[in-house]
Amino acid sequence: MLEIKSLGKTYVTGETATHAIGNVSFAVDEGEFVCVVGPSGCGKTTLLKCIGGLLAPSEGEVVLRGKIVTSPPEEMALVFQEYSRSLFPWMSVRSNVMLPLRHKSIPRRERDRLVDDALTEVGLAAFVDRYPWQLSGGMQQRVAIARALAYQPSVLLMDEPFASVDAQTRDDLEDLVLKVRKDYGVTILFVTHDIDESVYLADRIVVLTQAPTEVKEVVPVDLGPERDQIATKELPEFAQLRTHVYRLIKRERSGDELHGIADLDVTAVGDAGTVGRSGE
Amino acid sequence: MSPRLYRSLRLGAEIAVPILILLLWQLWTVHADDPKFPRLTTIIGEFQDLWLFSQFESDVLPSLERVLIGFGIAVVVGVGLGIPIGLSRWARLWAMPHVEYWRAMPPPALIPISIVLLGIYDKQKISFIAFFCLFPILLNAIDGVRGIEPTLIDTARSYGVPWRDTVRRIILPAAMPQIFAGMRTSLSLAVIIMVLTEYWSSANGVGYVLSNAKNTLQMGPMWAAILLIGLLGYGLNLLLSLVEGRVLAWHRGYRATASK
Numbered sequence: 137m138l139e140i141k142s143l144g145k146t147y148v149t150g151e152t153a154t155h156a157i158g159n160v161s162f163a164v165d166e167g168e169f170v171c172v173v174g175p176s177g178c179g180k181t182t183l184l185k186c187i188g189g190l191l192a193p194s195e196g197e198v199v200l201r202g203k204i205v206t207s208p209p210e211e212m213a214l215v216f217q218e219y220s221r222s223l224f225p226w227m228s229v230r231s232n233v234m235l236p237l238r239h240k241s242i243p244r245r246e247r248d249r250l251v252d253d254a255l256t257e258v259g260l261a262a263f264v265d266r267y268p269w270q271l272s273g274g275m276q277q278r279v280a281i282a283r284a285l286a287y288q289p290s291v292l293l294m295d296e297p298f299a300s301v302d303a304q305t306r307d308d309l310e311d312l313v314l315k316v317r318k319d320y321g322v323t324i325l326f327v328t329h330d331i332d333e334s335v336y337l338a339d340r341i342v343v344l345t346q347a348p349t350e351v352k353e354v355v356p357v358d359l360g361p362e363r364d365q366i367a368t369k370e371l372p373e374f375a376q377l378r379t380h381v382y383r384l385i386k387r388e389r390s391g392d393e394l395h396g397i398a399d400l401d402v403t404a405v406g407d408a409g410t411v412g413r414s415g416e
Numbered sequence: 417m418s419p420r421l422y423r424s425l426r427l428g429a430e431i432a433v434p435i436l437i438l439l440l441w442q443l444w445t446v447h448a449d450d451p452k453f454p455r456l457t458t459i460i461g462e463f464q465d466l467w468l469f470s471q472f473e474s475d476v477l478p479s480l481e482r483v484l485i486g487f488g489i490a491v492v493v494g495v496g497l498g499i500p501i502g503l504s505r506w507a508r509l510w511a512m513p514h515v516e517y518w519r520a521m522p523p524p525a526l527i528p529i530s531i532v533l534l535g536i537y538d539k540q541k542i543s544f545i546a547f548f549c550l551f552p553i554l555l556n557a558i559d560g561v562r563g564i565e566p567t568l569i570d571t572a573r574s575y576g577v578p579w580r581d582t583v584r585r586i587i588l589p590a591a592m593p594q595i596f597a598g599m600r601t602s603l604s605l606a607v608i609i610m611v612l613t614e615y616w617s618s619a620n621g622v623g624y625v626l627s628n629a630k631n632t633l634q635m636g637p638m639w640a641a642i643l644l645i646g647l648l649g650y651g652l653n654l655l656l657s658l659v660e661g662r663v664l665a666w667h668r669g670y671r672a673t674a675s676k
Contacts, residue, residue: 214574221567225670236575
């Protein structure tokens with residue numbers, strides 16, 4: 137349903153051109169959960185902004201259900217990493233979730249129901265009248281997810297959404313996303329730098345190279361539809377996949393070091409299988 | 417410090433210190449017996465005679481009206497121009513030299529030409545106040561709009577929020593804290609300019625009373641006018657900060673959590 141075709145992005149500032157994305161192609165099927173992982177600074181956010189229609193690609197195109205994406209499509213909702221900067225601090229939780237629905241021609245009652253359902257889905261029904269900044273980081277990201285859900289997208293784009301919450305909250309939010317996917321039947325494209333997270337969530341993982349970014353490998357994840365924070369992560373297949381993805385990225389990384397760039401936190405990789413979790 | 421102690425200390429500073437100063441004034445003027453510095457009791461008597469309420473309608477109300485209308489126009493125009501200028505680099509390129517030129521203009525320099533062009537009545541006074549109050553609001557609105565977190569705008573765009581809603585529900589509230597900062601500066605300026613224009617040429621208003629008192633060498637009314645003008649400024653500021661407290665209630669809480 138969503139195709140990324142030979143997408144490239146070059147930033148030009150004055151006389152210097154930065155070749156951020158080289159040539160990226162992959163496709164996402166209806167109802168699929170695809171994670172995109174790559175070394176830090178490989179242009180994951182740029183890629184996602186191009187897919188979401190916020191940035192025009194320099195080369196190639198994004199096709200959503202047969203239509204080329206030139207501006208943010210109504211069938212897509214984007215959840216940003218910085219929840220504190222994407223929620224409107226002068227609006228209550230309810231108004232934040234309501235905002236994208238105001239201009240849609242939906243009857244008022246229906247709109248209220250969508251908002252209530254979305255907030256109930258993420259477990260925030262009791263916090264509708266609070267301001268976002270009165271909530272914890274994890275709860276704020278739940279508000280952002282509820283806002284995306286109320287918009288009723290067929291594709292949910294998530295840009296490292298859990299990169300700035302603590303580990304336990306992250307586990308809860310990962311399970312929440314899996315639940316949301318099941319309840320709302322939404323297709324999810326999830327960008328992360330956390331290898332564990334990608335293996336735990338995805339049906340397929342798109343591994344990217346260093347900038348200028350290309351697709352290094354697409355890794356299928358055959359762990360079944362039901363995932364569990366403890367049981368799934370104990371499976372030998374989980375460990376194999378994690379190691380495999382990690383090796384792919386590490387090879388990218390050592391390529392970096394030859395060029396004197398080393399911004400990944402290798403020590404954090406050891407047992408957690410996480411790359412650069414402390415960064416960004 | 418306990419909150420209660422803090423509150424009473426603040427209240428003390430707000431009320432007790434001015435009272436102390438007035439008492440000292442009274443003691444000193446009784447002792448000095450100088451006609452240039454009338455006794456507090458004389459000033460208060462004059463204050464009552466003038467403002468409560470014989471000349472309230474004829475002089476205080478017109479002055480207040482000029483301040484409020486002029487300030488109101490400045491707010492509407494300043495925000496109305498500040499948002500598009502803040503949003504567009506081209507508009508800034510074009511507008512900023514003009515803004516910088518006129519905001520550096522000392523108000524008295526324009527009094528003669530404003531009288532030639534607009535006369536000496538309300539039209540001139542209100543335009544004059546509005547013109548000089550415009551700049552702090554305009555500049556702050558421009559800055560406030562430029563400083564908006566880009567992710568907020570991206571969020572609105574990705575959800576297809578129409579431009580009109582984006583301006584009304586996102587850009588305007590996001591710039592509001594800075595707009596209020598400009599309004600605070602402008603309101604004080606409005607009082608200054610009101611007195612200035614009325615002092616220069618007018619048939620009524622508190623500035624006119626002041627100038628009249630000077631011309632007839634009446635020290636009592638002069639001091640009573642000074643006291644009133646100070647109170648007007650103080651009261652108007654208080655009113656604005658009450659409005660601000662309501663409109664920007666979210667901002668105080670937000671800042672408090674953001675700085676943690």
